[in-house]
Amino acid sequence: MLEAAEVGNxxxxxxxxxxxxxxxTALLEVQxxxxxxxxxxIIVVGGAEGAGKSETVSLLLEWMDTRGIExxxxxxxxxxxxxxxxxxxxxxxxxxxxxxxxxxxxxxxxPIVDHAFDRIDAATFERAMRRIRDFERLLTYETGPVLKFWxxxxxxxxxxxxxxxxxxPRLRWRLHKNAxxxxxxxxxxxxxxxxxxxxxxTGYAPWTVVEAxxxxxxxxxxxxxxxxxxxxAVAEAEARARATRPHKPPALPKPKRANVLRxxxxxxxxxxxxxxxxxxxAQADVGRLTRKLAKRERALLAIFEGPDAAGKGGAIxxxxxxxxxxxxxxxxxxxxxxxERAHPYLWRFWRNLPRHGRVTIYDRSWYGRVxxxxxxxxxRRDEWQRAYDEINEFEEQLSEGGVIVMxxxxxxxxxxxxRRFKEREVTPFKQYKITEExxxxxxxxxxxxxxxCDMIERTSTSVAPWTLVEGNDKHMARVRVVxxxxxxxxxxx
Amino acid sequence: MLEAAEVGNxxxxxxxxxxxxxxxTALLEVQxxxxxxxxxxIIVVGGAEGAGKSETVSLLLEWMDTRGIExxxxxxxxxxxxxxxxxxxxxxxxxxxxxxxxxxxxxxxxPIVDHAFDRIDAATFERAMRRIRDFERLLTYETGPVLKFWxxxxxxxxxxxxxxxxxxPRLRWRLHKNAxxxxxxxxxxxxxxxxxxxxxxTGYAPWTVVEAxxxxxxxxxxxxxxxxxxxxAVAEAEARARATRPHKPPALPKPKRANVLRxxxxxxxxxxxxxxxxxxxAQADVGRLTRKLAKRERALLAIFEGPDAAGKGGAIxxxxxxxxxxxxxxxxxxxxxxxERAHPYLWRFWRNLPRHGRVTIYDRSWYGRVxxxxxxxxxRRDEWQRAYDEINEFEEQLSEGGVIVMxxxxxxxxxxxxRRFKEREVTPFKQYKITEExxxxxxxxxxxxxxxCDMIERTSTSVAPWTLVEGNDKHMARVRVVxxxxxxxxxxx
Numbered sequence: 001m002l003e004a005a006e007v008g009n010x011x012x013x014x015x016x017x018x019x020x021x022x023x024x025t026a027l028l029e030v031q032x033x034x035x036x037x038x039x040x041x042i043i044v045v046g047g048a049e050g051a052g053k054s055e056t057v058s059l060l061l062e063w064m065d066t067r068g069i070e071x072x073x074x075x076x077x078x079x080x081x082x083x084x085x086x087x088x089x090x091x092x093x094x095x096x097x098x099x100x101x102x103x104x105x106x107x108x109x110x111p112i113v114d115h116a117f118d119r120i121d122a123a124t125f126e127r128a129m130r131r132i133r134d135f136e137r138l139l140t141y142e143t144g145p146v147l148k149f150w151x152x153x154x155x156x157x158x159x160x161x162x163x164x165x166x167x168x169p170r171l172r173w174r175l176h177k178n179a180x181x182x183x184x185x186x187x188x189x190x191x192x193x194x195x196x197x198x199x200x201x202t203g204y205a206p207w208t209v210v211e212a213x214x215x216x217x218x219x220x221x222x223x224x225x226x227x228x229x230x231x232x233a234v235a236e237a238e239a240r241a242r243a244t245r246p247h248k249p250p251a252l253p254k255p256k257r258a259n260v261l262r263x264x265x266x267x268x269x270x271x272x273x274x275x276x277x278x279x280x281x282a283q284a285d286v287g288r289l290t291r292k293l294a295k296r297e298r299a300l301l302a303i304f305e306g307p308d309a310a311g312k313g314g315a316i317x318x319x320x321x322x323x324x325x326x327x328x329x330x331x332x333x334x335x336x337x338x339x340e341r342a343h344p345y346l347w348r349f350w351r352n353l354p355r356h357g358r359v360t361i362y363d364r365s366w367y368g369r370v371x372x373x374x375x376x377x378x379x380r381r382d383e384w385q386r387a388y389d390e391i392n393e394f395e396e397q398l399s400e401g402g403v404i405v406m407x408x409x410x411x412x413x414x415x416x417x418x419r420r421f422k423e424r425e426v427t428p429f430k431q432y433k434i435t436e437e438x439x440x441x442x443x444x445x446x447x448x449x450x451x452x453c454d455m456i457e458r459t460s461t462s463v464a465p466w467t468l469v470e471g472n473d474k475h476m477a478r479v480r481v482v483x484x485x486x487x488x489x490x491x492x493x
Numbered sequence: 494m495l496e497a498a499e500v501g502n503x504x505x506x507x508x509x510x511x512x513x514x515x516x517x518t519a520l521l522e523v524q525x526x527x528x529x530x531x532x533x534x535i536i537v538v539g540g541a542e543g544a545g546k547s548e549t550v551s552l553l554l555e556w557m558d559t560r561g562i563e564x565x566x567x568x569x570x571x572x573x574x575x576x577x578x579x580x581x582x583x584x585x586x587x588x589x590x591x592x593x594x595x596x597x598x599x600x601x602x603x604p605i606v607d608h609a610f611d612r613i614d615a616a617t618f619e620r621a622m623r624r625i626r627d628f629e630r631l632l633t634y635e636t637g638p639v640l641k642f643w644x645x646x647x648x649x650x651x652x653x654x655x656x657x658x659x660x661x662p663r664l665r666w667r668l669h670k671n672a673x674x675x676x677x678x679x680x681x682x683x684x685x686x687x688x689x690x691x692x693x694x695t696g697y698a699p700w701t702v703v704e705a706x707x708x709x710x711x712x713x714x715x716x717x718x719x720x721x722x723x724x725x726a727v728a729e730a731e732a733r734a735r736a737t738r739p740h741k742p743p744a745l746p747k748p749k750r751a752n753v754l755r756x757x758x759x760x761x762x763x764x765x766x767x768x769x770x771x772x773x774x775a776q777a778d779v780g781r782l783t784r785k786l787a788k789r790e791r792a793l794l795a796i797f798e799g800p801d802a803a804g805k806g807g808a809i810x811x812x813x814x815x816x817x818x819x820x821x822x823x824x825x826x827x828x829x830x831x832x833e834r835a836h837p838y839l840w841r842f843w844r845n846l847p848r849h850g851r852v853t854i855y856d857r858s859w860y861g862r863v864x865x866x867x868x869x870x871x872x873r874r875d876e877w878q879r880a881y882d883e884i885n886e887f888e889e890q891l892s893e894g895g896v897i898v899m900x901x902x903x904x905x906x907x908x909x910x911x912r913r914f915k916e917r918e919v920t921p922f923k924q925y926k927i928t929e930e931x932x933x934x935x936x937x938x939x940x941x942x943x944x945x946c947d948m949i950e951r952t953s954t955s956v957a958p959w960t961l962v963e964g965n966d967k968h969m970a971r972v973r974v975v976x977x978x979x980x981x982x983x984x985x986x
Contacts, residue, residue: 032925054738057818067825067856071818079572104819129746170777173784174817284663291666317555324562324667325550332560338831363560432525 002190005152005211009221016216023223024063030230031064035098037145037237039113040342041230042095043102046109049153049179050161051212052219056151057102059219069491070095074105083297083355085401086110087135091350096342097143107132112196116188125192129199134393136205141386142344145233146205149222150197151212155186159215169339237386249377253449259453264411264468270475282321282482289489290323294357296493299403301354302485303365306410306446308438309420310471311478312363315410318478321357321486333364345369345379345387346394365407366391371457375447388458399463404492407464408481410471414445494690495683498645498704502714509709516716517556523723524557528591530730532637533836534723535588536595539602540644542672543654544705545712549644550595552712553719563588567598576790578894579603580628582838584843589835590636600625605689609681618685622692627886629698634879635837638726639698642715643690644705648679654706742870745940752946757904757961775975776815783816787850789986792896794847795978796858799903800941801931802913804971805856805963808903811971812978816852826857838862838872838880839887849895858900859884859945861931863948868940881951892956897985898956901974902949903964907938 034041043060045053058439061069072093081089087107095101111128114120120128136146162183165171176182182189190387193310201207208225212218269279293299302319304312320328331352340348346366354360369387373379379387395405412420421442441448460466467484471477498887527534536553554562555872565586574582580600588594604621607613613621629639646654655676658664669675675682692776701718705711718897763771786792795812797805813821824845833841839859847853862880866872872880905913914935917927934941953959960977964970 028925054818061813061818065806065825066809066813066823069823070824073819102818173781288666313558316559320554320559325547325554325595327565329564330559332558337835342830432521 001201001209002072002152002194006154006233007211009169009217010214010347011217011220013216014219018221023220023227026231027060027064027223028226030227030234031068031100033234033238034100034230035068037144037234037241038097039233039237040095040097041100041144042146042232043100044106044108044140044146044148045102045104045151045227046106046149047210047212048153048158048160048161049176049182050165050174051103051151051153051214053151054174056149056217056219056222057104060102060223063223064100068098069100069102071102072104074103074109079430080355081479083357084299085355085397085403087131087397088353088401089136092142094139094343096339098342104443107135108196108200112189112192115195116185116192125195126233129196131200131393131397132200134390136202137201138344138346138390140204141383144237145224145229147229148205148207149225150193150207150209151218152209153212156211157348158183158186163393164222188390196240214244214444225318232411247377249366249375250301250381252375252444253450255450255452255453260456260468261411261449261453264470266413266470266472268470268476269473270479272475273480275475278479279318279321279482282479282486283318284442285322285486286319286482287322287324289486289493290327290359292493293327293359297356297402298492299354299356300359300406300485300489301361301362301398301403302406302408303362303367304410305364305371305452306408306469306471307412307417307445309417309424309433310410310412311474312408312410313433313480314474315408315469315481316363319361319482320359322482327357328359328361330361330363331355333368335363346390349394353398366394367407367455367459371448371451372441374451388455391459392461395459395461395464404488405464406485406488407459407466408469408484409452409466410469410477410481412471414442416472417442417445436485494694494700494702495645495687495938498926499647500700500704502704502710503707504713509713512713516713516720519715519724520553520557520720523720523727524561524593525729526731527593527723529563530637530727530734531590532726532730533588533590534637534726535632535639536593536719537599537601537639537641538595538597538644539599539642540703540705541651541654542669542675543651543658543667544644544646545708546597546644547667548708549642549712549715550597553595553716556716557593562593565597567602568598568623573848574851577792577846578890579895580624580890581843581894583628584840587596587632587636587836587840589832591835598824600628601689601693605682605685606890608688609678610684611681618688619692621941622689624886624890624936625693626695627883629693629695631696631839631883631886632838634876637730640719640720640722641693641698641700642695643686643700643702644711645702650706651676651679674949686979690777737879742868743874745937746943746947747869748939748943748946752942753949753961754902754904754942754946757963758961759904759906759909759965761963761969762966763972765968768968768972771972772814772975776811778815778979779812779975779982780815780817782979782986783820783852783985785982786820786852787910789894790849791985792847792849793852793899793978793982794855794891794896795852795899795901796855796860797901797903797963798857798860798864798945799901799962800905800910800938801934802873802910802917802926803903803905804967805901805903806926807967808901808962808971808974808977809854809856812854812975815975820850821852821854822847823854826855826861835953839883842887846891846896859887860900860948860952864941864944865934867944868937884952885954888952888957889955897981898957900952900959901962901977902945902959903962903970903974905964907935909965910935910938917964 003361045057059072074089077089090107093101111125115125139146162179165175197207197209210218210221227421290300304316306312316330320330336348349366352360369379370384374384398405421434421438424430456466471482538550540546550564567582570582583600586594604618608618655672658668690700692701703714704710783793797809799805809823813823829841842859845853849976862872863877867877891898914927914931917923949959962970962973
């Protein structure tokens, strides 16, 4: 791909000056329309040192309304970033809907540099490129176009540029401190760049390789490409918004007669004495083990799903019983805030990831996407259908980043739920736990069962398996949860 | 104050067990009501090592709904915190309305330790205590009660506790790594603690000093105090919410006949040639100087206020013209997001503070509180009246934290505004800049003038003075802005 950008494309200043005002007005116009859509376009600017990355972006910022653009520079990770999975730093910089995010340095930087310097092998590099494809696909689906510009210089052009920059005090500072070193490795970088372009030049997020030696050509090419992509995307988003039909919940899925949930033996019980003994011992172990997390550069993320009144809250309280309040946080899923709605649905979970040494516990989780959002029609069919993959990829990233992911489904029978609902209605300090919505959800019991089985089937991975917990007996369920966490921590730490 | 907590308060286990269920149910009940109010109570837990801080909070977490509580541990600052004013780390941990924030380690920790070890003198310590009073007053006004518990042990009791903890492997980890060292300095800490309590035991945020040697007494004292304060605060907040009357904008203030704005000579002009020359030179200087910010551990925060069409956007574009896109961000003030509304009004500015080496430019700013919010009645009288102090305190903190604060008021005459409004209505790429609201604001010209004069008078401080810019001639205004920034940067760097 790079050779095609060494053909000598140029633009004279007069042509540029003639074209500029039109492009500028159109960019402002489309940016104003963009502000009213659900799009949050991303612009990635990569390429050779001295190729004019910052000049090009300066022009865009000059032409457009900077108040709607967030420019991000991603170099060395900060300490809070090092204590979390790699992509945490990118997720936290994603622009909200209606704005544009520009990235200097991006998810491409580390794998390219590492591979060019032989710090990672081809297979690891390819794996990093696959991760990028997954990430950009998710962004494209969720918040619109990912524009990627690669500003290319031939070896001779780059040498010339670097010399020119080095001589001129007004330009010198623009070079990255490693520019010279990188140029000495031009021949190591070039095949890696080619491979990167090949592996990530996808249909949904294609690269625009720009011949960068001529300023006017480069600037106008980038500006017109941005204009064209935004105009298309905004027009589509506006059409989609107009076409929105009144909300209608989908038909409920039916569970298979035999399934993993029905297979559970819900009659299992534990005596008070056994319960006290085993719970106390396991809690002490969990408390001790969670204090080891920091030293091992690990974190724990435990999520709880299951029908209303399954006993999630009670199990969570027993799990945290042995932990220091310094270490854990419990997050209950409520309606997303508007900032959360302004980002892809996984953003709210990325932003709350525990850092090394910490425990985060979710009472309900990202699986809402394929449970309540699927069943109530809050997510479109294509959205929940792709969510399984997105979630598996998310949990794989967490796991690679040192987060131990534990997922509990607490199962109860429909009869047991009814018994507990009735009990809640008459117990003063439990009344707040039962609402109209609980009864409405109960009416969809079989739909939820089917969706849960789909979910368990599609998201039980080796790094983050589901633990199905027999929940009719609360003693049983709580001991099971705390002991399972203990066993996993023992194994991992 | 501390001696009063060495009188031997105790509670037998039986009394505790009898009282506990009632307190627990009431805490859950008030927490549930709290979720529906605009309150975000803060609980600070301080005191001796081994006094049972984490045990006390564990009990609160066990008794209440952890999903509505954010527990924060504040020890050593992280790199992103070190690159910003000290209180940034506290602001970013403030809970949203409806939730409770618990702080282990807090704004008290650093000054107490520094003073006990003689790293800061009495005057600096008193200054830190004043800052705390300002902070807690603001929190109390804005988001409700700040509860502060000091768990106290006498010298003998603390010695006994530390020995007991050191012997028991199940307790040992609970001690801070400096616990022993701190105990050796018991006599240095004690007078500092006393002084701290005296200086910060305010009416709006009083301390509860708790005799901590007896677990049951300590736990029940804290729990009942939390219960009582929350019940009062929630009842008040509910009553306030019920009493809300339909919104009615206040009467507009009248400007004085002679005032700082009318004193400006708006006829000043600059020729195109002078403009090009001076602007280009100043831009280059500003570009060069902003690159120095990082090395000097400084940041720049420039805000722009002024009537609609005063030319704020144009001035900002000229100011950033010489800067690298790596370094600056322009933020336009739109309606706050719901997460921003869920925090004190200054929170949205704290969260976006530039770190060392960076420039943040605001097109409108926190001064909206005493301009549009005052004039439109979005802020109550008591709210905008105390805002001047709060803002001065905010800017003082920024300045101490290495942020260079620059404030520009771009002034134009009413006639010039009218001319520009009309021009905007007929220029295609400027039409987006003019709305109905602009015409409505224009009708209140004199009110805005009076409010601006009040603001300039009350918030022109030595660390962050206002620069009044004659804006009828755009050349004049832009050169003035860029040169003023250059001169300030030269002086500071």
